[in-house]
Each structure stands twice: as structure tokens, then as C-alpha cells.
Amino acid sequence: MIRHLATVLGERHRGALRAYLCWLVGYAVLEGLAMVALVPALRALLDGDTDGALRWLGVLAGAVLLTCVARYQQAMKGFGLALTTLETLHERLGDHIATLPLGWFSSEKVGRLSRSATSGTFMVTNVFAHMLTPVVSGIITPATVGLAVLVLDWRLGLVIALSAPVVWTIHRWSAGAISRTEEERDGADALAASRVVEFARTQKTLRAFGRGTEGYRPLEEAIENRGRAGGNMLRQTMPKLLAGGLAVQLSFVLLVVVGVVLVLNAAIDPVTLVVLLALSARFVGPLTEVAGRSGMLRMAANDLSRLASVLNEPPLPVPADPKPVTKPGEIEFTDVTFGYREGTPVLDGLSLTIPPRTMTAVVGASGSGKTTLTRLVMRFFDANQGTVKVGGVDVRELSTEDLMAQVSLVMQDVYLFDDTLEANIRIGRPGATEEELREAARIAGVDEIVERLPEGWATRVGEGGASLSGGERQRVSVARAVLKDAPIVLLDEATAALDPANERHVQNALHTLMSRSTLLVIAHQLPTVVAADQILVLDGGRVAESGRHADLLAAGGRYAEFWNRRRRGSGWRLVAEADA
Numbered sequence: 001m002i003r004h005l006a007t008v009l010g011e012r013h014r015g016a017l018r019a020y021l022c023w024l025v026g027y028a029v030l031e032g033l034a035m036v037a038l039v040p041a042l043r044a045l046l047d048g049d050t051d052g053a054l055r056w057l058g059v060l061a062g063a064v065l066l067t068c069v070a071r072y073q074q075a076m077k078g079f080g081l082a083l084t085t086l087e088t089l090h091e092r093l094g095d096h097i098a099t100l101p102l103g104w105f106s107s108e109k110v111g112r113l114s115r116s117a118t119s120g121t122f123m124v125t126n127v128f129a130h131m132l133t134p135v136v137s138g139i140i141t142p143a144t145v146g147l148a149v150l151v152l153d154w155r156l157g158l159v160i161a162l163s164a165p166v167v168w169t170i171h172r173w174s175a176g177a178i179s180r181t182e183e184e185r186d187g188a189d190a191l192a193a194s195r196v197v198e199f200a201r202t203q204k205t206l207r208a209f210g211r212g213t214e215g216y217r218p219l220e221e222a223i224e225n226r227g228r229a230g231g232n233m234l235r236q237t238m239p240k241l242l243a244g245g246l247a248v249q250l251s252f253v254l255l256v257v258v259g260v261v262l263v264l265n266a267a268i269d270p271v272t273l274v275v276l277l278a279l280s281a282r283f284v285g286p287l288t289e290v291a292g293r294s295g296m297l298r299m300a301a302n303d304l305s306r307l308a309s310v311l312n313e314p315p316l317p318v319p320a321d322p323k324p325v326t327k328p329g330e331i332e333f334t335d336v337t338f339g340y341r342e343g344t345p346v347l348d349g350l351s352l353t354i355p356p357r358t359m360t361a362v363v364g365a366s367g368s369g370k371t372t373l374t375r376l377v378m379r380f381f382d383a384n385q386g387t388v389k390v391g392g393v394d395v396r397e398l399s400t401e402d403l404m405a406q407v408s409l410v411m412q413d414v415y416l417f418d419d420t421l422e423a424n425i426r427i428g429r430p431g432a433t434e435e436e437l438r439e440a441a442r443i444a445g446v447d448e449i450v451e452r453l454p455e456g457w458a459t460r461v462g463e464g465g466a467s468l469s470g471g472e473r474q475r476v477s478v479a480r481a482v483l484k485d486a487p488i489v490l491l492d493e494a495t496a497a498l499d500p501a502n503e504r505h506v507q508n509a510l511h512t513l514m515s516r517s518t519l520l521v522i523a524h525q526l527p528t529v530v531a532a533d534q535i536l537v538l539d540g541g542r543v544a545e546s547g548r549h550a551d552l553l554a555a556g557g558r559y560a561e562f563w564n565r566r567r568r569g570s571g572w573r574l575v576a577e578a579d580a
């Protein structure tokens with residue numbers, strides 16, 4: 001747990017964590033010693049030795065004073081670390097997540113991450129502010145007292161020494177059960193949360209298929225499962241927690257019994273027994289509290305381990321000595337093999353070259369790897385084998401800034417931020433002038449949208465751009481790319497036929513982009529394919545054919561076959577044999 005606390009706090013705050021832990025342990029030991037100082041003080045008092053009693057009371061007062069100082073220090077340092085967690089953890093998580101390969105972001109991981117970032121952060125602050133102190137002092141203080149009893153009377157000390165492993169084993173047993181069942185409950189919680197979001201997001205589909213008013217089975221199952229996991233957690237952990245408390249109480253009873261037997265056998269005087277029992281009674285309370293609090297601490301430890309596992313996730317490697325771009329606008333794949341899962345390659349020994357300032361149309365059956373190709377150019381993933389070069393340099397040797405400066409991306413499922421239209425376009429190049437922004441908007445046809453909106457440029461587009469149509473969102477995305485003016489533009493054309501206005505704007509923007517950038521288009525529209533300098537037909541993870549439209553038609557291969565099929569049918573989109 002301490003290792004995870006160190007990970008979550010980060011390198012900069014390791015010293016503060018060490019200082020906090022030292023004060024915490026110091027406080028617990030001092031508290032134990034202050035209790036031990038009671039023994040000679042009480043004995044002197046009961047023996048009528050006033051001088052001795054006063055001397056020991058002085059020692060006791062000094063120990064109590066030091067305990068107070070240590071308690072204050074550890075509490076303040078604990079609050080300090082809680083504040084540091086609140087102030088820095090989200091930032092550290094955000095910075096780290098931005099370096100992770102996109103393959104990490106499965107919906108399950110994202111669901112867990114959002115829970116960790118909210119309730120997990122809260123738990124970690126609680127560990128420092130409230131949880132750790134009673135648990136650490138509840139173990140170390142009784143241990144100090146136990147050692148003192150062992151020194152003062154080995155027989156009673158032996159009872160404590162023999163009880164300790166039993167109490168500890170029961171404690172570990174209950175902690176293990178809590179940890180296991182809490183993991184199970186957390187998984188059920190995460191699934192239920194993602195099902196609720198899915199239920200809300202799929203309302204349109206559910207209603208369109210008449211399922212709006214019926215229950216949504218996956219959500220119901222997830223909620224039932226969550227209830228079961230919660231009940232299981234209670235059933236499994238409560239008896240063990242109670243057993244922990246009982247074991248502590250039984251140890252004390254055993255101590256009393258052994259003490260009484262020793263007095264009856266005149267092996268120990270009654271005054272010593274009373275004093276030692278008074279001392280031993282002091283550790284029953286803290287130990288019982290440890291048993292009670294260990295459940296919460298275990299849950300916090302699980303939260304901590306989840307946060308630490310995100311922060312320990314290795315980032316996409318960045319080059320120690322990045323190389324500068326040598327051929328701006330060029331893309332080259334050499335023998336590239338890549339798959340999302342081991343053993344199922346999507347690209348299999350693929351090679352291609354896209355010269356600067358040319359337009360390349362990628363076509364291929366659904367699932368043939370067109371989008372994957374663009375993801376490797378952006379280095380969302382690294383190839384398993386072979387090299388991907390952008391601007392003449394292996395993407396693994398380019399700095400992230402240089403790579404991002406080379407490439408713009410216009411996707412179909414464009415996400416707009418819940419901000420103004422202007423802010424959404426400005427993301428393309430935050431430092432652009434007002435004129436450049438307006439010009440990019442004009443080329444992409446966004447100015448027409450602005451005229452229709454109630455607050456013009458200042459209109460907010462809603463979460464994900466919900467208040468705009470699909471075509472309008474794509475125009476905003478094109479405007480971003482025009483404004484960014486990167487040497488390479490990756491564009492995923494709309495699958496569905498665009499309405500004439502949108503088609504005109506997108507073609508218009510393509511012409512502008514073509515004159516100054518390399519265009520790699522996942523092409524679904526006929527005019528784009530015909531106008532391309534190079535058409536790449538993807539099949540079986542490779543480039544099956546490449547060339548211009550007329551040449552490929554004349555070659556009479558796969559492209560020509562698709563073309564002819566298209567002329568007979570209504571859609572251009574290439575389809576796999578099985579679908580045809």
C-alpha cells in the first residue's frame with residue numbers, strides 16, 4: 001500500500017510521504033511508551049513512594065507532551081498530503097493518460113478510470129487525512145505495550161506474544177475477503193455504470209425499434225449483478241470482521257485468567273497484576289478499532305492499486321533523441337504488419353509510398369484496414385513489424401509535436417467539444433488570426449452554418465456537437481484541418497451519400513487541401529476516387545492493386561471488378577466477396 005501511495009503521489013512528494021510516515025510511526029511508539037511510563041508511576045503510587053511517583057509522573061508528562069507534538073506533526077503532514085493529492089492527482093492522471101497508446105482505452109478501462117479519478121481520489125485523500133493514523137497507531141502502540149509487558153513480566157508477555165499471531169491471522173483473513181469481494185463489487189459497479197451510459201446513449205436506437213418502454217436486459221442484469229455482489233460482500237466480510245474483534249477480546253480475557261492464576265500461585269503480586277492489566281487494557285481498544293477500520297482501508301488500498309496501475313501503465317515510447325522531418329508531406333510504409341490482437345493481423349506485410357502533395361484514395365472492403373492505416377500514420381498504435389515513415393522519418397523517431405504538426409485528421413465520427421463553433425475550429429491552430437479562421441470556415445462551408453445559428457460564431461454546439469447535423473459536423477472538422485494547414489491530411493469521407501450542399505463544400509475543401517498538402521482519403525465518393533493521383537486497393541492486409549483509375553480499370557483486376565459491380569448497383573462502396 002505504501003508503494004502505491006508513493007506512485008500516486010509521484011516522485012516530487014516522496015520526501016513528504018517519508019516524513020509523514022516517520023512522524024506517524026514515531027507518534028504510535030511514543031503513545032505506547034507514554035502508556036508504559038504509567039506502570040512505574042502507578043506502582044510507586046500504590047507502594048506509597050511519593051517521590052518516585054512524582055518522578056515517574058514527570059516522565060509521563062514529558063512522554064505525553066512528545067506524543068502530542070508527534071500527533072500534531074503527523075496530522076498536519078497527513079492533511080498536507082491529502083491536499084497535495086487533491087491538487088495534483090487529476091493533473092498527473094491527465095498528463096499520463098495523454099501519453100498512453102490508444103489501444104489502452106477500452107470502454108471497461110475508461111469506465112474504471114472515471115470512477116478511480118472521482119471516488120478513488122476521494123479515498124486516497126481520506127487515507128492520509130483519517131484512515132492511516134488509527135490503523136498504524138492501533139498496531140504499533142499495542143506492539144510497543146506488548147514488548148514492555150514482556151520485559152516487565154515474561155509470562156503475561158508470552159500470552160500477548162502468542163495471541164498476536166492469532167489476531168494478525170484473523171485480521172489478514174478478513175482483509176483478504178474484503179479485498180476479494182470489493183474487487184468483485186467494483187467490477188459490477190463499473191459494468192452497471194457503463195450500462196447506464198449505454199442505455200442513455202442508445203435511446204434513439206431502442207425507441208426506433210420499439211424497445212423504449214420495455215426494460216433493457218443488459219442494464220437490468222448489470223444492476224442485479226451489482227446487488228448480488230454488494231450482498232455477497234456483506235455476507236463474506238461481516239462475520240470475519242466480528243471474528244477479528246472477538247479475537248482481541250478473547251486475548252484480553254486469557255491475559256486476565258493467566259494473571260489471576262499467577263496471583264493465586266503467589267508468582268506475581270496483585271499490585272503488579274492490576275498495573276499490567278490496566279496497561280494491557282489500553283491496547284484492546286486500538287486493536288478492536290483496527291479490526292473495524294481495516295475494511296475501509298482495504299477498499300482504499302484497492303482504489304489505490306487501481307490508480308497506481310493506471311500511473312504505472314507504460315506510455316507509448318518517445319525517442320530520446322528525436323529526428324527532424326526530412327521529406328515533409330511524404331508517407332511510406334515498408335513491410336508493415338499490425339493487428340489489434342495477437343495472431344490476427346489486420347495489415348500483413350503492407351508496403352506503400354505516398355509522395356508529397358498528391359492525393360491518394362484508399363479503397364477496400366469493410367474491415368480491410370483502411371482506418372487502421374491512418375491510425376498507424378498518427379502513431380495511435382505502433383506497427384508490430386516493419387516501419388511507418390512520416391515526413392521521411394520513422395514515426396518512432398519523431399517527437400510527438402513534430403508528428404502532430406505533420407498531420408491533420410478529418411474523421412466521419414468527428415467529436416466537437418461543447419464550446420462555441422469558433423473555439424471548435426480554432427483547435428486546428430490556436431494562434432491563427434481572425435482572417436485565417438474566417439477563410440478556413442469559408443472554404444469548408446461553415447460560414448453558411450454560422451448565418452443560420454441564433455448566436456452566430458458564439459453559438460455553443462452541445463456535447464459532441466449534438467446541435468449540428470452529421471454533415472455540418474464534418475464541415476467543422478474540415479475547417480479545423482484547413483486552418484491547421486498541415487503537410488498531410490488524413491480524411492475519412494462520409495460513407496452515406498452527402499447532400500449536394502455538403503458534397504460541394506467537402507469537394508471544394510479537398511481542392512484547397514490538395515493544392516498544399518498530401519491527401520490520404522478513405523474514399524467513399526466516386527469523384528474523389530476518380531480524381532486521385534493514386535488509388536490503393538486494400539485486400540488481405542496488403543495493397544492488392546495501385547494506380548490511377550483509368551489504368552486500374554484497364555488492368556481488369558479487383559478494382560475493375562468492383563467498378564463494374566458498382567455500375568450495376570447503386571453504391572460505390574467496395575464489399576467483401578462474402579457480402580457481395
Ligand SMILES: Nc1ncnc2c1ncn2[C@@H]1O[C@H](COP(=O)(O)OP(=O)(O)OP(=O)(O)O)[C@@H](O)[C@H]1O
Nearest residue numbers: 103340341346364365366367368369370371372373
Ligand atoms: N480498436 C480496435 N480493437 C480491436 N479490433 C479493431 C479495432 N479497430 C478495428 N478493429 C478491427 O480491425 C479490422 C480493420 O478495421 P478498420 O476499421 O481498419 O477497417 P476499415 O477498412 O476502415 O473498415 P470500414 O470501411 O468498415 O470502416 C476490423 O476487423 C475491425 O473489427
